[in-house]
Amino acid sequence: MSKEPVAVVGIGQTKHVAARRDVSIAGLVREASRRALADAELTWADIDAVVIGKAPDFFEGVMMPELYLADALGAVGKPMLRVHTAGSVGGSTALVAANLVASRVHGTVLTCAFEKQSESNAMWGLSLPIPFQQPLLAGAGGFFAPHVRAYMRRSGAPDTVGSLVAYKDRRNALKNPYAHLHEHDITLEQVQASPMLWDPIRYSETCPSSDGACAMVLTDRAGAARAPRRPAWMHGGAMRSEPTLFAGKDAVSPQAGKDCAADVYRQAGIADPRRDIDAVEMYVPFSWYEPMWLENLGFAAEGEGWKLTESGVTELDGDLPVNMSGGVLSANPIGASGMIRFAEAALQVRGQAGEHQVAGARRALGHAYGGGSQFFSMWLVGAEPPDS
Amino acid sequence: MPEVLKAPLVVEFPFARSLGPVQSAFLTGLRERVVLGVRTTDGRSLVPPVEYDPVTAEEIRDLVEVAPTGTVTTWAWNHEPRRGQPLDTPFAWVLVRLDGADTALLHALDAPGPDAVRTGLRVRVRWAEERTGAITDIACFEPYDGDPAEPAGHTGEFEDVVTGIVAPARLDYTYSPGRAQSAYINALADRRNVGERCPSCRKVYVPPRGACPTCGLATSEQVEVGPRGTVTTFCVVNIKAKNLDIEVPYVYGHIALDGADLALHGRIAGIPYDQVRMGLRVEPVWTEGARYPDHFRPTGEPDADYDTYKELL
Numbered sequence: 166m167s168k169e170p171v172a173v174v175g176i177g178q179t180k181h182v183a184a185r186r187d188v189s190i191a192g193l194v195r196e197a198s199r200r201a202l203a204d205a206e207l208t209w210a211d212i213d214a215v216v217i218g219k220a221p222d223f224f225e226g227v228m229m230p231e232l233y234l235a236d237a238l239g240a241v242g243k244p245m246l247r248v249h250t251a252g253s254v255g256g257s258t259a260l261v262a263a264n265l266v267a268s269r270v271h272g273t274v275l276t277c278a279f280e281k282q283s284e285s286n287a288m289w290g291l292s293l294p295i296p297f298q299q300p301l302l303a304g305a306g307g308f309f310a311p312h313v314r315a316y317m318r319r320s321g322a323p324d325t326v327g328s329l330v331a332y333k334d335r336r337n338a339l340k341n342p343y344a345h346l347h348e349h350d351i352t353l354e355q356v357q358a359s360p361m362l363w364d365p366i367r368y369s370e371t372c373p374s375s376d377g378a379c380a381m382v383l384t385d386r387a388g389a390a391r392a393p394r395r396p397a398w399m400h401g402g403a404m405r406s407e408p409t410l411f412a413g414k415d416a417v418s419p420q421a422g423k424d425c426a427a428d429v430y431r432q433a434g435i436a437d438p439r440r441d442i443d444a445v446e447m448y449v450p451f452s453w454y455e456p457m458w459l460e461n462l463g464f465a466a467e468g469e470g471w472k473l474t475e476s477g478v479t480e481l482d483g484d485l486p487v488n489m490s491g492g493v494l495s496a497n498p499i500g501a502s503g504m505i506r507f508a509e510a511a512l513q514v515r516g517q518a519g520e521h522q523v524a525g526a527r528r529a530l531g532h533a534y535g536g537g538s539q540f541f542s543m544w545l546v547g548a549e550p551p552d553s
Numbered sequence: 554m555p556e557v558l559k560a561p562l563v564v565e566f567p568f569a570r571s572l573g574p575v576q577s578a579f580l581t582g583l584r585e586r587v588v589l590g591v592r593t594t595d596g597r598s599l600v601p602p603v604e605y606d607p608v609t610a611e612e613i614r615d616l617v618e619v620a621p622t623g624t625v626t627t628w629a630w631n632h633e634p635r636r637g638q639p640l641d642t643p644f645a646w647v648l649v650r651l652d653g654a655d656t657a658l659l660h661a662l663d664a665p666g667p668d669a670v671r672t673g674l675r676v677r678v679r680w681a682e683e684r685t686g687a688i689t690d691i692a693c694f695e696p697y698d699g700d701p702a703e704p705a706g707h708t709g710e711f712e713d714v715v716t717g718i719v720a721p722a723r724l725d726y727t728y729s730p731g732r733a734q735s736a737y738i739n740a741l742a743d744r745r746n747v748g749e750r751c752p753s754c755r756k757v758y759v760p761p762r763g764a765c766p767t768c769g770l771a772t773s774e775q776v777e778v779g780p781r782g783t784v785t786t787f788c789v790v791n792i793k794a795k796n797l798d799i800e801v802p803y804v805y806g807h808i809a810l811d812g813a814d815l816a817l818h819g820r821i822a823g824i825p826y827d828q829v830r831m832g833l834r835v836e837p838v839w840t841e842g843a844r845y846p847d848h849f850r851p852t853g854e855p856d857a858d859y860d861t862y863k864e865l866l
Contacts, residue, residue, distance in 0.1 A: 310805075362792045412814035
């Protein structure tokens with residue numbers, strides 16, 4: 166029996182900011198979820214199950230927050246699942262929800278992901294001192310910067326490519342009312358003059374620390390037929406994992422990422438992603454990951470991804486727009502960041518991305534990764550149902 | 554079986570909790586010696602209050618004062634209070650349904666012993682002398698045989714509202730690196746780098762994990778590698794992490810020890826940070842009594858060819 170087609174009929178997110186001191190965690194997830202329900206013109210009673218995701222519990226210090234968030238998400242009396250795959254969790258949370266619909270376990274599922282970074286300090290959370298080990302690691306930037314250097318060496322990319330990505334994403338964010346960073350007067354020179362934090366990564370090439378949530382309503386064909394607005398249809402979705410460190414790991418272009426993309430393209434009938442996909446929203450927490458993922462996801466040959474960035478192909482008005490929303494570089498509520506990528510892909514094919522809409526986007530890829538390039542989740546959504 | 558190392562690991566952080574409107578009123582109320590609940594759509598009073606109706610999922614904001622007196626609905630005796638608990642002498646954990654409330658609040662009951670506690674016991678709040686807007690503003694409950702107190706009908710509107718609290722959390726672990734890493738760490742004490750080889754793919758892991766993550770097989774064949782190695786890649790850290798006591802800038806390097814099949818991570822020094830490069834040949838520098846090399850320094854050999862380490866990136 167074939168799978169049930171999955172439609173995205175509601176999307177909501179909060180305005181991502183450094184600190185939402187006016188709301189509790191419950192209030193934050195509620196805000197995004199209410200907006201997703203409103204977009205779908207549904208009520209809590211229309212939801213059959215809730216799937217929630219966030220990054221590690223000690224990012225807020227609330228153990229198993231899903232237990233206390235059941236009320237806020239209208240989950241009482243319904244199945245509720247919590248997903249955790251580090252930074253990719255927003256994507257894998259959406260995929261778990263989508264699979265519940267695709268398998269006809271549930272008709273309509275609410276999925277929500279969040280992080281309230283202001284309640285903690287992620288750099289602390291990612292640098293816990295382990296006995297007998299030399300304490301060296303300085304947060305995610307310190308972890309990923311050597312891989313960026315390895316990419317620069319391998320590809321021969323000019324030093325300036327990272328700053329081009331940051332400058333592009335921050336300008337895209339100006340068109341997205343939900344983005345955290347709105348740097349109206351940003352210039353390329355400012356990005357290039359910003360301090361080196363983890364050489365070769367500059368301050369302006371790193372993601373901010375944000376409070377935010379994102380939610381989507383996923384439903385089956387019958388639900389899509391009742392939807393007030395055009396749905397986005399899922400054409401493919403996949404997750405892959407690999408160890409953080411192992412002999413033979415390619416930290417620049419991990420095999421799990423390649424395999425995940427290949428699975429999604431196979432499901433969606435994508436022969437040439439560069440030609441067949443209209444817009445890409447990928448997880449780029451440090452600017453250089455744009456050219457790295459362009460290669461990993463098959464949009465460019467190995468060592469060639471930076472050329473797409475440098476030549477403007479990935480600009481909002483380019484041939485292959487990347488991170489139209491402003492990306493993770495412009496808002497990073499960690500647990501939600503993957504879902505925001507997935508939601509942006511869906512907004513694009515629904516034609517509802519507002520000022521950062523890519524004209525005529527029919528197929529868009531949403532991508533997330535997490536851990537030490539360890540977890541990957543992606544989906545491809547289209548404007549038409551998958552069987553048409 | 555050789556010694557398996559163990560050490561305490563404490564994970565501790567003062568989390569900053571933003572309360573939202575309902576918890577904000579509840580905790581501000583405690584500061585003012587007022588206990589607030591919230592009225593649900595079907596008219597019940599929930600204490601402690603919540604933001605969303607557990608039955609209908611509707612937002613609920615109708616705050617209602619309840620009495621500081623109530624009834625124990627169930628309890629458990631705590632023989633050995635731990636650090637940070639409400640009382641430092643043995644006490645009862647109790648669920649108390651305050652007069653006027655439909656749900657029970659978890660707190661401590663100061664009682665001489667378990668024989669003095671029973672379900673149905675009447676109790677009242679003992680307020681803390683210094684109150685800041687926290688659940689600890691209720692010092693504990695105490696047995697009470699008077700009449701139910703009359704709530705004053707407070708609306709939940711306060712001056713100088715508490716909007717956030719600091720919630721310190723602490724986890725005490727006993728950390729063990731396991732057999733393979735213990736052997737590695739013990740060998741490091743003799744200034745030797747001892748990894749383990751996978752019986753199937755023949756890759757040498759340093760530090761070893763006791764199993765090959767690719768083949769899923771246990772490893773036991775010990776292989777001494779290094780002490781020299783090659784810097785495969787690195788970054789210069791210019792930002793201090795919250796719990797790291799290292800002067801910045803410092804170089805965080807990936808170092809493939811000669812004979813190892815993946816790089817380990819270490820600090821590179823003995824050379825200006827802006828002269829560190831991929832392919833640099835390095836060796837460990839030890840300090841007396843340390844469990845690991847303090848850092849790696851250049852050996853003075855010519856740099857390694859990129860082709861010799863590119864598969865290790």
